[in-house]
Amino acid sequence: MDSRAPEGATDVASPTSPIPEVMRAMVFDAPGGPDVLHAAEVPTPRPLLSELLVRVVAAGTNPIDAKTRAGRGVTAHIPSLPAVPGYDFSGVVVQAPFESHPLPPGTAVHGMTTFPRTSGSYAEYIVVSSLSVAKIPTSLSHVEAAGVPLAALTAWGLVVDTARAHEGQRILIHAGSGGVGHFAVQFAAYFGAQVTATASARNISWLREMGAVEVIDHTSARFEEEVSDVDVVIDLVGNAADETGTRSLQVLRPGGMIVNVPTGSWPTFLEDAAAAQVRATTYKVVPDGGALATIGRLLTSGAVHVYVDRVFDLAEAAEAHRMLEGGHTRGKVVLRVSDD
Template sequence: MRAIVQKEFGGPEVLRVAEVERPTLRSGEVLVRVRAAGVNPVDLAVRSGALPLLGEPSFTVGWDVSGVVEEAAPGARYRVGEEVYGMPFFPRAAGAYAEYVAAPSRQLARKPATLDHAEAAALPLAALTAWQGLVDRAGIGEGDRVLVHRAAGGVGHLAVQIAKARGAYVIALASEPKHAFLRELGADEVIDYRTTDYTEAVSDVDVVLDSSSEGTRALAVLKPGGTLVSIMEHWNQGLAAEIEAAGRTFAGVSVEPDYASLEALAALVDEGRIRPHVAASFPLDEAARAHELVGSGSVRGKVVLTVD
């Protein structure tokens, strides 16, 4: 099969198409014929060596997949021909930038019926990060005030929609050119972080979703008993201690595969309550271009690779 393989750390140019062996299955696994693979910032960090999750090259990056079950081992939840999506194995290697991916069936869910494969591949890692932080850890609900950093990005634009679907009042931080996009997604307030100090403009927030390493600045806006959901600093025990000492809750989130949450997200999608925004798609052999675009920091929503 074709896959994107890198044999060294570096820029997007290290991503090259290669012929590799098709994965084999173990009990409970399915072989997915990949139709689309999502591109996430973590992919770029692994590719460059800044985040050495997969050790030394050579390897294939990527986790988000949407496709069709080609083979099913004994004990698998799905049958041949079913459409599935997910984020298998994270943070271990999944090899999603490829024509086929083998994965435990319980790390996948049935693809939302109202999405095509490119849209479905844009969901798993970003949507699971938002869901596991906002719903599983912070328990947001009706009337909660939620502040979302980088609200127009991959995690952020889905977090805005998930929070709205749960009945929250959403305050979104993003540069001014992205404000109309965020209002269309349902944000109640949109603040330009470049021109406004949000710690002076916002108060009495129940939950802050921080993907910007803002640290203790959240204390200025969080009400007593509020929760800081930290994506970038989930490992920071010093920050956790400061937040807890101030009478707030620290929730560090490192996303993990979770078919039950994928099913819940698919239901919200098919009800018309959330939808991933695909900013651009590239064929598999143009993975380097996809990484360049994601690395520009200008993307609204997600970038995906399509696989013929």
């Protein structure tokens, strides 16, 4: 394999420390339980055209990672196995497309990969579009920054772009203490909405600190008996557990909106919403570096916070997946890949 940089790329590697031809990564050879994740040496990716090569310091984990590893999620779109999973990352630019690029080598960035079209972030290096990254907010460590991109961009798309959160609007957010949920609560409150969230008892006071006006313990109360005439429901649970999605239709005002994020758990979602005379849409995250930079300014100002529940070493990715699948995480679970 040719270890030289592609023509037109800027390479910070010195002759004594070239970019390695192979790198350490966590891969899976076939779908299965968490233990199918194992360490391997794989070819170091090479950037093309406007792509960046980034040395990964930390990788965020997300439920979609575990679903894909298990044979659901985006498994069907993986071109070949073994595969390196992972979307979220923080790291340092190693190669930029040209000398005057605004993200030159040495810049600390975070963002999202395009897995499975490219290798994921559970690795020492990634190739990523320069349009899907942003500089790391000065207030965050690499570990914290790795917990932001997918969850915060999803929450931003749900709350700002889709629900258009504003003063006086009533928004119900299911699974408010999760990765996406804790950002969604904060964004909705920041833009003036009156936020109700569902969560377990241990997260009630924490979510109130995040900006929720009311938090309903889903283990001891039925949310449809506690709230009504809601303008927007952001459903991060779906119908896989206790028909949360279907029950949410009961609390919306006529003409209100429900946004359903989990895939596959509610096949009749659009038909059921139409019958209830409410608006409905699904949502898929957009890896937008510009939006991520805006979120970064809110993080730097202290208006919004990222919460990292647990940090594992890269080699402990299987244990991180077990924690994700346990369903009781607060905020984010992050893998440490290398030193800062």
